[in-house]
Amino acid sequence: MRILFINNDGGGFADHIDVTEGTSVTQLFAQRLPNRKAEDYLIRVNRLPVAADHVLQADDRVSITPIKIEGADHFKAA
């Protein structure tokens, strides 16, 4: 099934992806951000916080945003 996946880690892309039916938020996180801890991220489904075992539905909007990001002392061109 298709969902909108917004990954604000790294480049920050937003794109439609295909996931298997019955995939939970935790499983999606592990697939897309392996070796990262979910507690270091703000995870929202359809703009709302959800439980870790929440099962995704078709056309869901999932966004993942790091809680800690390193700033700088100079303006960095993107």
Place this chain on the structure above:
Amino acid sequence: MLPHKLHIRAALKLHNIYFALATHGLEQTLQDRLVPYQRALERTRTSLRLAVSTGWPALTLPVRRNLHGMVKSIRDAVARTNHDLAGPAATVPGLRSLLDELKQLEEEFGGLQIDFKKKSISVVTEPIELEDVYLGSFSIQLCWSRLGKEMDGHCLEIIALEPNPAASNDGVTHPHVNHGVLCAGDATLPLQNALKQGRLADAFCLVRSVLTHYNSKSPHVSLDNWGGDDCYDCGGRIQPDNPSECGSCENQHCSDCLASCHACEEYYCHGCLELCPLCQAPSCPGCLKRSAHSNKVFCSKCLRNCVACSAQVAHNELDPLTHSCPSCIPTPEPEVLLPADSASSPTQEPIPTETINETSQSVVAVA
């Protein structure tokens, strides 16, 4: 929670901004793509004039070639523009989507302010403390009128609501904020993409993630040097770049409470400096010495060595002719008087004494 109609009004403003940005962007891109067409057109005109003026049938070939170039450049520009129309550059966030963004902002930050005069939307963070330095809450403000020109993050203003700026720079209210501008560091690219795509809640959350984290490798001012010291005398903040320690008592002072010794030019607090009684200049304890003659204290610039005994005395205690101290000034020899004796000494005329005649006021010699 703000009234729903304010959300709608703000969402409409934002939608118009994004629409104008997308249109302008596509127009500008198409114009840039038509530049090869303009060049091909000029070449065609030149070759046409030449062919007509010379009447040479052989010149029709260059004309045909240039005409072909014009068609090709138009075709390329149209094809690429058609492709863009289906891509993100032409995507305008819908009104529904923008409304949802504003509501999500209100949920994430516990409130949202919309200022139609300033053309901004803003949220307030929780109080932030990094490495035991309290920085207070910050307002993250998005100025939608600057969205088009400054999509890279300069459209956001970070305002300290309980400012505790760095001692060395009042403009640095957070290690990564200077005069209201956030240096987003690793958040720069995702922030730019979020703003371009109208994902406002993501943009504000990214900013919050930078504000709540300290990157010790790249701050405007390190948190280690944030507070600075307070002056021992007046209690004012000491600037880290200015000399601050008194060379005598070693307490920390601000630049207003320090002065330099006029002899050694080191810095001392006013309490540790004394005025030389001779030249009235401030001197440190190390540069004040006692005169060997008067035992009074003078600065080293006012002391001289006696030429005779080398003792240090104040320069006004030295004899101006001999440059020696009072102890070494040579005493004159006493006058030698010979005894009066009539047998052994020749007859001497009596020495006349002089008296003043009171009436004539003239001097009369008296035998």
